[in-house]
Amino acid sequence: MFIDGKYKVILLIILWFISYSVSAQNVIEGIVVDEQQQALSNATITVRKGFDSAIVAFGFTRENGRFSIRYKNYGSDTLMLTVSLLGYFNKEITFLSATATPFNVLLQQTKSLLPEVVVRTSGIYSRGDTVNYNVKAFAQKQDLVIGDIIRKLPGIEISESGTIKYQGRAINKFYIEGLELLDDKYGLATNNIPANAVDQVQILENHQPIKALDSFSHSSRAALNLKLSASAKNKIIGRAKVGVGIAPLLLDNEIVPMKFDKKNQTILSYKYNNAGYNYSAELDLLNQSDYYNSIKGNTLKNDVIFIPMASLPNVNRNRYLFNNLHTISVNHLDKLSQDYTLKFNVDYINDLRQQETGTRTRYFYTQDTIVINEQQFLSRKQELLRGSVSLVSNTKERYFKNVTSINLIRDKDYGNIFSDDTTNQKITHTATGFINDLQLVKVKNTAAISFSSFVSYSNQPQTLVVQPGKYAFLLNDNKEYNSLQQNIYLTTFFTNNAYSFSKRYRRFSIENKLGVSYLQQSFQSLLQKNYLSQVLPVNDSFSNNLNGSEMMFYNNLNVNATFKKWKISAGFPMSVVQLAKNDAGKDNKKRENKFLPNFFINSSYQFNSDVTLLVKAGHETYYSSPYTATDKFILSNYRTFRNQSGIFKSWANKNAEINLNYKNIVKSFFSNYGFSISNDDYNVIGNQHFVNTLLFSNAIRMQNTASNFRLHGNISKYIYKLKTSFAATVFAGQTRNKQLQNSTFSNFANKYVGFNTNVNTKIKEVIVEYKSQYQQFHSGFLNLDKTSKTILINQNLALITSLPANFLLKLNMEQSGFKQNSTINRNYYFADFSVRKKLEKNKVDVELLWQNIFNTNSFETFNVYSNVESRSYYRIRPAQVLLKINFLL
């Protein structure tokens, strides 16, 4: 029909000859040029028999403007050649079929535009960059809740704590139907919204939650939105679970009704279990980076005193959690108008945990070694009540948000510690917090102005009772006494007010925040003893009574710049701080003024699509709250006294990091290499000395530097022939720090090397996942031959397969152990097995779970850092069988 440019000239000539020899076809040739005699390419050439008749042949001009079109030989008919090209006037030439000769066609430019038409406007409604995941495309039979699906979505991961990460970074908002019902405790949604209620999971890239700021500050974080299916709206949906097991009697029950409609959203939840599941984690606030103010204002629980416990073992938490947990959550959102939403969130947690552990702690010193053996029986009861009311208006012109919240936490911990003798410890800690957080944003021409105001008050009385009274030689003239009681009273008032503006100019965006904050704290600690049924203060050197304050003026300047391959963001936070404290009722005010200029710079350079380099560096200064500058001893646990010697603790951190990413996606090879160093300069060091097993630590003002570096490399590859992905990580590093013990300095070095692997393959219908961790630690004195070597190993193998009739089988095996100085060697084996079946008709999912098949009843771990090594064992939940039935409401 026609000849296109891809044929070679030779071929054309051959065809030309063939067409002649066949003689049923003719060829018409020519060249198309413009008024400057320049060749025009891609002009259309059509051949018709008459002015209004059908097209018999067509073709296009090549790059050199030439064309060559074959057409049927119509004898002596008159044919019409039309040459046209967008942007030029058409040219029509009539010729006789038999006498076709090469044509030289000249086209003239036209200034006229195409006639524009709109049949209908396109139905597009979009803001921001959205990635949509169609839930049905990812759903599998065994998926119960939306979290099961989100976990599988490429590019999205859910960390152990429940934080959702998109491209490795935590999301900044979690929406349901575009509304933020749960704020940062979105674990409640991911763990409970039924998978079939959701139509789409949307990732809103570069999401700026404040609409008014959308064009001023470019967010690099993403948000997640759940689009519900039409059948899930305007009615009560949700789920329920009944779980029963042995031994002893185990229960795992829950009911989570919810309702979503245009104006209201509600999620209620009640859960109870004593089977080792920590469901209170789903009420955790998962966006901790936004909690600077809460930390400063001390509204989160802050333990000044505590019961010593074994460090957490390196196995699944479910294996060692002996619990009795009720959680209740009530969440309701009301759209008052187009602009305003009102929201209530109330959570209640009642948790009783029991644990039985044993610890052997060894403190190495240049001269001697101190060993403490403890067996710990702990019972911890925590009640938490948290409520908030928020009013939000989020429009393009302005943003308004006011959140008022209260926190009430009541802890009652009992610990029996068996060492040489028995010590009972009882802690009661009631934390009350009140917060009001206001934010306002207004847009003015090309700049956005925002104002924020945070006010909080917190009260945290804490009591530690140690029974029988200890250290009589020190505290009671060597006479036995009944008990020792440490009381702590801590109240904090904090307010932080800031004004900021942001502006965007081409490749640059600037944000400047100017603010002032004020903190007022009152701290009292009193050590009392109960001797001969009388409560007496121990001694004046064990009681603190101080008022502290902190006044800060700050200016944070952030600059972002984006070039073709470079992205740079730099920040220059600067502050002037005045810390002050004085003992109550005395005129001994102590002041310290600080000017703190800091900076950070993050940059990335993309060499090409395969190689990216990231460079980070920064200098930051931190300091502790003024109340910590106590000058008398506090009993922080039954065998430790601490004294800060009235010093305001501060430290400067310097850090630098280089990361190189290389990937070859065609080969499915991904890798990442990095090196980081950091250095902390403290203005204080703790001088530790032991009196038998009683540790005294008092602060001394002097420069104290700790440094560390870390190297890592990881690679992963998918091997097509084996249907297998293989990932490996190698890392190594060292930290160095200094300690002062019995007024003698010691320098320590902790070195570590590790190797992790991860293999995922498919053998016939069985998915096999294997993970392993190997770590080796060397710890000890820097210049002395007193080091210990520890090896930790953990391996995990999971086999998953499906059987006919919708049965899903999963077998999980775990091996965990350690080796210490080649003298102690421990190995533990665990196995779990589960069968699941979904009965689709009744929306019921049945699961039979057999945990800890080998009935392993204790687990030992080993920790070592500098001169302290601790070997701990944990009692493990015995073998248990649970039958769980999940219903959809």
Next chain:
Amino acid sequence: MKNAISISIILLIPFVGFSQHQNLKNAKAIYAFAHIKDTNNVDNIYKEDMMLTFNANASSYKSYTLFYNDSIFDRRVMEKTYNGATTAKITKATYDQHLYFFSDNSHYLVQPWIGDTLVIKDEIDHIDWTITNEKKDIAGFNSIKATCHFKGRQYEAWYCPDIAVKAGPWKLNGLPGLILEAIDSKAHVKFEIISLQNLPMAMVSLPTTKKLITKQEFEQMKNALKQNPGAFLNAANAANTSGALGLSSSVELSKTMNSGATKNPKSISRNNNPLELSN
């Protein structure tokens, strides 16, 4: 490693390679694309608005929805907020893009891939068009019917000889005029022009610093993903170079996910009627 070496990086290939003097009029056409993906469920029609930008030498075809997303910073087209909610919805989108450079007969498929963008280069498919005598008016444009057999379907297309370019929606092109409408004989696939607009400048260019691979390499990667998707994505995520996967359609993934160990017979045939029935 031979393949790795053969992968080169393209840096903005200008589309007007030769006839730079040529007066190139640029325009933009929006098509309503409709596709019945599941013949057992003909009421469920996949619909999307697609954008074709073109001049005489080149064309680009991609999702109009996504184009709006990309250009949101340049031109803020404010909608009435969807239900007053913080975000608005986009239901579906095609993530790949077709670029045609007619002068050197090259076709580039720009395809998002795990954390990256791939550019697959091949020749323009030759379509054997038959031009008929039939004429009709489409949105005020005089148009002529042409037919062809392409990728397993019999298409009926209407082109406008007054817009003298080779371009058309999707992979349909090569007629002596812009294709305004195309429909397959079973009415499972349909492209209809819904607007035409002049553009002040060209909008057809290859993305900068993207990876150029061959069709064979791309097929191999797609197969790898189908084979053991969990493991494949695991490899991609393990090295901490995580990224979003944007396949040409979620259906692709649906297929691959469901071919995993946990077979789900009901959900397999959600797309039994792909756009391309044959090569």
